[in-house]
Amino acid sequence: MTSLPSDEALLSLPKAELHLHIEGTLEPELAFELADRNGVALPYASVEELAARYEFSDLQSFLDLYYATMAVLRTEDDFAELTRRYLRTAAEQGLRHVELFFDPQAHVSRGVALEAVVDGISGALAEAERDLDISSGIILCFLRDQPVESADAVLSAALTRPERLLGVGLDSAEVGYPPELFAGVFARAKDAGLHTVAHAGEEGPPAYIRQALDLLGVERVDHGIRAAEDPQLLARLAAEGVPLTVCPLSNVRLRTVPDLADHPLLALDAAGVRVTINSDDPAYFGGYVGHNYLAVRDALGVDAATAERFARTSIDGSFASDARKAALQREVDAWRG
Numbered sequence: 001m002t003s004l005p006s007d008e009a010l011l012s013l014p015k016a017e018l019h020l021h022i023e024g025t026l027e028p029e030l031a032f033e034l035a036d037r038n039g040v041a042l043p044y045a046s047v048e049e050l051a052a053r054y055e056f057s058d059l060q061s062f063l064d065l066y067y068a069t070m071a072v073l074r075t076e077d078d079f080a081e082l083t084r085r086y087l088r089t090a091a092e093q094g095l096r097h098v099e100l101f102f103d104p105q106a107h108v109s110r111g112v113a114l115e116a117v118v119d120g121i122s123g124a125l126a127e128a129e130r131d132l133d134i135s136s137g138i139i140l141c142f143l144r145d146q147p148v149e150s151a152d153a154v155l156s157a158a159l160t161r162p163e164r165l166l167g168v169g170l171d172s173a174e175v176g177y178p179p180e181l182f183a184g185v186f187a188r189a190k191d192a193g194l195h196t197v198a199h200a201g202e203e204g205p206p207a208y209i210r211q212a213l214d215l216l217g218v219e220r221v222d223h224g225i226r227a228a229e230d231p232q233l234l235a236r237l238a239a240e241g242v243p244l245t246v247c248p249l250s251n252v253r254l255r256t257v258p259d260l261a262d263h264p265l266l267a268l269d270a271a272g273v274r275v276t277i278n279s280d281d282p283a284y285f286g287g288y289v290g291h292n293y294l295a296v297r298d299a300l301g302v303d304a305a306t307a308e309r310f311a312r313t314s315i316d317g318s319f320a321s322d323a324r325k326a327a328l329q330r331e332v333d334a335w336r337g
């Protein structure tokens with residue numbers, strides 16, 4: 001029997017993160033700092049009281065707190081500081097490339113300018129490119145529980161500077177908001193040259209994963225774990241090489257799986273599906289990308305070769321240039337020694 005990889009080995013494994021909501025990196029300490037700075041009242045007396053709310057029964061119970069707490073994010077500098085802190089932590093866990101999500105509708109609806117959000121995030125990403133050699137891109141997510149017209153409007157605003165975006169995605173409450181609603185919006189994004197991804201099969205049924213593939217034309221599926229219930233869909237994902245951005249700790253915290261030991265990660269991998277490991281909303285779900293690697297080692301016995309495969313898939317399944325992908329794969333070669 002091979003021994004499992006050490007913490008140090010997993011944390012130093014060069015990796016990409018492809019499923020990360022930047023608003024989900026808002027730690028309680030920073031939330032209070034920004035609330036003070038911006039004169040925003042949080043309905044919690046202390047950092048401890050806020051942190052004690054991080055106990056969720058499902059996706060919606062998380063989203064309620066997530067949208068309420070992000071009200072402290074008001075200025076370009078707030079978004080830059082948020083992104084800087086994420087990058088610092090993730091860099092310590094082997095992060096070499098990130099494609100991060102942001103939820104513009106949740107900010108524009110509060111009177112925050114789209115430019116402030118994008119400039120703040122992009123500024124911090126540019127610093128990390130220079131200082132930490134972390135490559136990156138930004139994926140604009142539409143809120144699927146908001147009207148399609150709202151998604152259309154935010155896309156139109158974003159398409160005045162399409163070069164600032166890598167792609168578009170789809171997030172927020174899933175059940176009752178099938179991908180098909182957004183086929184027109186995604187077609188416009190594709191016509192503008194943007195990549196496309198969508199959350200599907202987190203709480204929603206396998207049919208939503210099929211819709212994301214067939215009607216939105218997505219290149220990756222975010223979560224996608226409910227594909228494990230559908231052998232035909234698994235075979236299709238494997239045959240078409242569609243990467244899934246799996247978020248193990250998130251799935252436990254939002255109770256889409258009862259326990260990490262029951263997670264379908266290895267069943268997906270065994271079916272030949274391209275699996276990646278990601279943190280989703282690390283401030284809320286108990287860990288950053290490296291912690292997710294450690295957690296699946298501990299709960300599922302993920303060994304070094306499997307972890308290496310997940311990391312290589314995260315690089316290969318990214319939208320980085322071929323040259324960047326090759327450079328990062330060589331870093332994984334060096335890690336293996």
Ligand code: HPA
Binds near residue numbers: 021059199250
């Ligand atoms: O896990 C998630 N699922 C859907 N929407 C989200 N928005 C932030 N995190 C999530």
Ligand SMILES: [Zn+2]
Binds near residue numbers: 019
């Ligand atoms: Zn997500």
